[in-house]
Amino acid sequence: MKYILYLLILVLGFSCQQEKSEKVAKIAVKKEPIVKEYGFIFNDFTVVQDTLESGDTFSTILEGYTLPDSLKLFDITEKVKDSFNIKNIRAGKEFITFSDKKNKKNLKAFVYVQDKTSYLVVDLRDSIKVEIKKRPTILKRRTIAAELDGSLSETLSRNGVSAALANELAQIYKYSIDFFKLKKGDKFAVTIQEKYFENGEYLGVDKVEASYFEYKGKKIYAFPYKLNENQKRVEYYDEKASGAKSMFLKAPLDYFKLTSKFTARRFHPVQFKWKAHNGTDYAAPHGTPIKTTASGVVEATGYTSGNGNFVKVKHNSKYSTQYLHMSKILVRRGQSVTQGQIIGKVGSTGLATGPHVCYRFWKNGVQVDPLRMKLPSSEPMTKKQKEKYLATIAPLKKELDDTTAKTFKE
Structure with a gap:
């Protein structure tokens, strides 16, 4: 019995010792985590990550290392110049050196981090290779619905969305919503790519796919859309295909003083006689930029003794506008212009007593007063364009409405 007990103790002791040995072995073979960034496996090099200080240059950083055989500092800097202006290296920016695992001074590669997304790579392992690369990113899509509680940016932040989206939404709705009049409890929803x-x-919001705001008891939708492939910028339209912005700006100047309105009888300050004034005068300092109030094609430019330097823009088959008394014309006949584009500078050429722009407006070939007209919200879509647009936004609108209903249990 004693022998059996002794044998059992030996077996248990050996088993425990073996288990400890296996644990030690497992710990011993545990590998360090693989770190891969900027196209390099950090584990394969001696890596130094540092920040540029005042006075540091590309050359002074490399001078502290041994370069691969046959490579000279001059050759490297000349190669880099082909892709990157090394004078743009700035203090405070991060840089990384990759050198030999055994010989820490034997430089293999250099990375200069320009910003969050782009970086310069100088690879010296085989020959001199210089590239400007982008850090890979991914896009995630989601729809949120919320009630305003505080400012729009604060409400977005509480929902985990970049507060910068508030400015973008304000721009999208600037023609239809006064954001200073939004109040607590107003609802909104937005589909975004982040x-x-x-x-x-x-990294923030990359794109707004769809949105709506509840404003004065009404849902105001906005969907980005291009009517044709050649269109450079997207425009925003609602659920009925009406434009979110006005087709015409209220005035051709940002800052002005309205000095004379459209009237059938006005005493002309230069000719000293009563006559019709078929335009609206906006006084402003000499050289103030003049903007076209709507997109279109420049129909005419030139000079007459009465109008001075002028530009006339045809917007479509119904509407045209003209801008008189310019000091300088900045467009040419036949040129396409977009709403808000600067087409000239304020002057006092022609029959004018001081610097101003006389803004003239045609509807169906007849001069009218734009201040008294109900102008279209935007260039209307054709029937075919509208059908395609409505089919495109249908799933986006449903997603907004479904998320809203689920969030607020409507």
């Missing part, structure tokens, strides 16, 4: 680095770092 950008992230592969490591999960949030």
Whole structure:
């Protein structure tokens, strides 16, 4: 019995010792995590991550290392110049050096981080290779619905969305919503694409796909859309295909003093006689930029003794506008212009007593007063364009409405 007990103790002791040995072995073979960034596996190099200080240059950083055989500092800097202006290296920016695992001074590669998304790579392993690369990003899509509680930016932040989206939404709705009059409890929903680095770092909103705001008891939708492939910028339209912005700006100047309105009888300050004034005068300092109030094609430019330097823009088959007394014309006949584009500068050429622009407006070939007209919200879509647009936004609108109903249990 004693022998059996002794044998059992030996077996248990050996088993425990073996288990400890296996644990030690497992700990011993545990590998360090693989770190891969900027196109390099950090584990394969001696890596130094540092920040540029005042006075640092590309050359002074490399002078502290041994370069691969046959490579000279001059050759490297000349190669870099072909892709990147090394004078743009700035203090405070991050840089990374990759050198030999055994010989820490033997430089293999250099990375200069320009900003969050782009970086310069100088690879010296085989020959001199210089590239400007982008950190890979991913897009994630989601729809949120919320009630205003505080400012729009604060409400977005509480929902985990970049507060910068508030400014973008304000621009989208600037023709239809006074954001200073939004109040607590007003609802909104937005479908967005958000950008992230592969490591999960949030970079903000990349794109707005659809949105609505509840304003004065009404839902105001906005969907970005291009009517044709040649259109450079998207425009925003509602659920009925009406434009979110006005087709015409209220005035051709940002800052002005309205000095003379459209009237059938006005005493002309230069000719000293009563006559019709078929335009609206906006006084402003000499050289003030003049903007076209709507997109279109420049129909005419030139000079007459009465109008001075002028530009006339045809917007469509119904509407045209003209801008008189310019000091300088900045467009040419036949040129396409977009709403808000600067087409000239305020002057006092022609029959004018001081610097101003006389703004003239035609509807169906007849001069009218734009201040008294109900102008269209935007260029209307054709029947075919409208059908395609409505089919495109249908799933986006449903997604907004479904998210809203679920969030507020409507």
